[in-house]
Amino acid sequence: MQTIAKALTIAGSDSGGGAGIQADLKTFHQLGVYGMSAITAITAQNTLGVAGVYPLPTEAVSHQMREVLRDLGADAAKTGMLFDAAIIKAVSEEIRTFGLKKLVVDPVMIAKGGAKLLLDEAIAALKTDLLPLAEVVTPNLPEAECMTGMEIRTPEEMREGARAIHALGARNVLMKGGHLEGDTVVDILFDGTNFYELAHERIQTRHTHGTGCTFSAALTAELAKNTPLVGAVEKANRFIFEAIKTAPQIGGGHGPTNHWAVVE
Numbered sequence: 001m002q003t004i005a006k007a008l009t010i011a012g013s014d015s016g017g018g019a020g021i022q023a024d025l026k027t028f029h030q031l032g033v034y035g036m037s038a039i040t041a042i043t044a045q046n047t048l049g050v051a052g053v054y055p056l057p058t059e060a061v062s063h064q065m066r067e068v069l070r071d072l073g074a075d076a077a078k079t080g081m082l083f084d085a086a087i088i089k090a091v092s093e094e095i096r097t098f099g100l101k102k103l104v105v106d107p108v109m110i111a112k113g114g115a116k117l118l119l120d121e122a123i124a125a126l127k128t129d130l131l132p133l134a135e136v137v138t139p140n141l142p143e144a145e146c147m148t149g150m151e152i153r154t155p156e157e158m159r160e161g162a163r164a165i166h167a168l169g170a171r172n173v174l175m176k177g178g179h180l181e182g183d184t185v186v187d188i189l190f191d192g193t194n195f196y197e198l199a200h201e202r203i204q205t206r207h208t209h210g211t212g213c214t215f216s217a218a219l220t221a222e223l224a225k226n227t228p229l230v231g232a233v234e235k236a237n238r239f240i241f242e243a244i245k246t247a248p249q250i251g252g253g254h255g256p257t258n259h260w261a262v263v264e
């Protein structure tokens with residue numbers, strides 16, 4: 001009998017359902033992976049923005065991870081919104097204890113509307129505690145700038161930024177290019193030796209809430225299914241493209257993407 005692949009998301013709850021834990025679980029499910037969660041913070045938000053952030057006690061985060069991992073186990077895991085240094089340290093410790101190898105770190109910092117999902121005091125812990133545990137880290141350009149102190153405005157600067165983030169200890173860096181201008185969106189994967197470019201047409205839309213979460217969840221799901229890294233990144237790239245293209249157009253602001261997207 002074939003056993004089902006399992007993935008764990010360690011992230012914040014988005015009451016609006018388009019980002020965070022909700023986007024991750026929907027994406028895992030759509031890609032045929034059993035989804036589990038450890039919630040770090042509850043946000044009160046919708047497509048117009050984040051109205052409130054309620055972090056959970058550190059022990060509540062560790063406890064969820066321990067209960068899930070000691071019983072069900074996870075073939076891959078991802079982190080999203082972690083909010084503060086204490087949560088990052090607690091999450092890193094559980095990842096080390098359970099020896100989770102296929103870890104995708106989405107270094108969520110600021111929501112599209114501008115709300116802080118990671119405190120400034122947590123950046124150092126993100127770099128020193130969590131990044132060295134990452135199989136892949138998936139920064140967008142502002143996050144990459146924050147982690148490196150570099151200005152990243154061109155594809156060449158994206159490559160330099162990826163090198164600098166790789167030097168912090170992540171085994172692979174997937175630099176997302178959604179924040180650059182142009183008709184084409186280029187994401188760049190760096191494995192420490194080679195660069196791989198993934199390019200697709202830029203879709204003109206305001207419905208991009210949770211794109212980073214959905215992309216990293218798709219990548220995690222593929223890794224859980226044992227898809228090799230480059231193939232997993234390609235599949236996640238196609239999934240987010242299709243999800244943005246067929247977004248359900250709901251809510252008065254930045255609406256969610258289509259978590260029912262189908263890619264071969």
Ligand SMILES: Nc1ncnc2c1ncn2[C@@H]1O[C@H](COP(=O)(O)OP(=O)(O)O)[C@@H](O)[C@H]1O
Nearest residue numbers: 140176177178179185201202203211212215240
């Ligand atoms: N307008 C768009 N058209 C097509 N793909 C997009 C668009 N915006 C983002 N993407 C894709 O969605 C993913 C997330 O991109 P990005 O916007 O850079 O990150 P974040 O959502 O973390 O800010 C990337 O893989 C990128 O290729």
Ligand SMILES: Cc1ncc(COP(=O)(O)O)c(N)n1
Nearest residue numbers: 012019020112209210211212
């Ligand atoms: C709980 C939570 N986690 C992450 C995001 C980032 O969302 P986006 O990808 O739209 O910046 C969010 N808005 N809320």
